[in-house]
Amino acid sequence: MDDDTIAAIATPLGAGGIGIVRISGEDAAEIVSRLFRPTSGTKRFRSHLLYHGHILDPESGEVVDEVLCVVMRAPKSYTREDIAEIHCHGGAAVVGKILELVLRQGARLAEPGEFTKRAFLNGRIDLIEAEAVLDLATARSASQHRAGLSLLSGLLGERIRTVRAALLAELAAIEAAIDYPDEAPETASRPEVAQRLEEDILFPIRALIEAYRQGHVAREGARVVLAGRPNVGKSSLFNAMIGFERVIVSAVPGTTRDRVEETVEMDGLPVILVDTAGLREDTEEIEHKGIQMAWEQLEMADLVLFVADASTPPVQEERAILDTLEEKGKRVVVALNKCDSLDSEIAASWERSHPGIVKISCKTGEGLDSLRKTIVGTLLKEKEPPAVIPTLRQKRLLQEAEERVQGALEALRSGHPEEVAALEIRSALEKLDAVTGNSFDADLLDTMFSSFCLGK
Numbered sequence: 001m002d003d004d005t006i007a008a009i010a011t012p013l014g015a016g017g018i019g020i021v022r023i024s025g026e027d028a029a030e031i032v033s034r035l036f037r038p039t040s041g042t043k044r045f046r047s048h049l050l051y052h053g054h055i056l057d058p059e060s061g062e063v064v065d066e067v068l069c070v071v072m073r074a075p076k077s078y079t080r081e082d083i084a085e086i087h088c089h090g091g092a093a094v095v096g097k098i099l100e101l102v103l104r105q106g107a108r109l110a111e112p113g114e115f116t117k118r119a120f121l122n123g124r125i126d127l128i129e130a131e132a133v134l135d136l137a138t139a140r141s142a143s144q145h146r147a148g149l150s151l152l153s154g155l156l157g158e159r160i161r162t163v164r165a166a167l168l169a170e171l172a173a174i175e176a177a178i179d180y181p182d183e184a185p186e187t188a189s190r191p192e193v194a195q196r197l198e199e200d201i202l203f204p205i206r207a208l209i210e211a212y213r214q215g216h217v218a219r220e221g222a223r224v225v226l227a228g229r230p231n232v233g234k235s236s237l238f239n240a241m242i243g244f245e246r247v248i249v250s251a252v253p254g255t256t257r258d259r260v261e262e263t264v265e266m267d268g269l270p271v272i273l274v275d276t277a278g279l280r281e282d283t284e285e286i287e288h289k290g291i292q293m294a295w296e297q298l299e300m301a302d303l304v305l306f307v308a309d310a311s312t313p314p315v316q317e318e319r320a321i322l323d324t325l326e327e328k329g330k331r332v333v334v335a336l337n338k339c340d341s342l343d344s345e346i347a348a349s350w351e352r353s354h355p356g357i358v359k360i361s362c363k364t365g366e367g368l369d370s371l372r373k374t375i376v377g378t379l380l381k382e383k384e385p386p387a388v389i390p391t392l393r394q395k396r397l398l399q400e401a402e403e404r405v406q407g408a409l410e411a412l413r414s415g416h417p418e419e420v421a422a423l424e425i426r427s428a429l430e431k432l433d434a435v436t437g438n439s440f441d442a443d444l445l446d447t448m449f450s451s452f453c454l455g456k
Ligand SMILES: Nc1nc2c(ncn2[C@@H]2O[C@H](COP(=O)(O)OP(=O)(O)OP(=O)(O)O)[C@@H](O)[C@H]2O)c(=O)[nH]1
Pocket: 229, 230, 231, 232, 233, 234, 235, 236, 237, 248, 249, 250, 251, 252, 253, 254, 255, 256, 257, 276, 277, 278, 279, 337, 338, 339, 340, 341, 360, 361, 362, 363, 364
């Protein structure tokens, strides 16, 4: 474990009001005291108190900036090490210069996420909370912000620790039955253990996996995939929704052959919008590939935005596409585009077959707001997102734990030796520990923390 003193700029670069240089490690206070001249003339910093003063370049004696400084002594700090922060003016040149001075005094430039990694390694937060910090630092929408905060509350960790404790108790019961088959109490009998495994362990784990399914849209954003026949205006709608000309629009059917995606926020919800090739039969090879890709995208969609053209009547092909989507259980919103040149008879026939259809025009912008509302309403239809929503990493581990518990249950119920169940339970315990970071491997930590931004 590294225990050198690290430093980084903790605020985004640019011209903010203030910028913060953060230092963590044994030498943090010492380094600051060599650069900082407090206005009060004090020699010793009291912990957690903000001091006014100036940063001086020790070599030239030149004043670099007027700042506020704070030292937070271990263990009452984010990393549980001594932390010092210099709050200076936010211009990139000033913050950069101060960081340079700090590094010259012997601190090492921190890796992305290294402050949070130390907080985890020093036991201040568990891995779930570390992930929550990442969530919060990168949250682009109100719902991501909420998902991050709920993880930081420690509720998920609490639930997992409860399940873990129950699992450990059952392991003890099974091992007692293996070691002392004649003396084992009634509560260690196979049916009793199996019942508790199911009710106290399997069901709560499944509930968390289900929470991911219900809530991942709030956390990671929804995939909204555009679909429809060629030339109905999918790419025009895509551009209109993201607010700039990202994809080519043309009067030639079959213009889009590739998949293009962009993230936008709709009413506080992150949405990954995907444009695809128009769906039709009988095409040349490249377009055919595009259509295949479009169907693959539709498989992954949380919602399909089906676009139709108000200047042509519904055709059999469109009916077939919509039927297929329905069979797959996809949520679909149908938009009737080109309403600026609408034929009232055609519009009426679309409205008859699709009562919820939203009339829009990419040309005039008409109806786009109500289309956004319909999309968000459909995505969030189910209900309020669950109180805790695991991340994808956590959900995968929970699924593995679920399989192991399931395995233990089957072993107990089908009369396999108790040892088989014990083995499965041990392996389920490992999976749960990996969620909270009770046990972890170095590779996992490296990948996880390296996705943090600098200074976090
Ligand atoms: N009048 C009118 N024309 C539109 C509207 N939206 C799109 N168009 C026109 O419809 C044609 C096709 O638009 P695209 O956005 O390329 O259609 P697409 O569905 O992406 O087509 P493919 O990529 O070929 O599947 C272009 O000529 C657009 O200018 C609209 O609201 N009103």
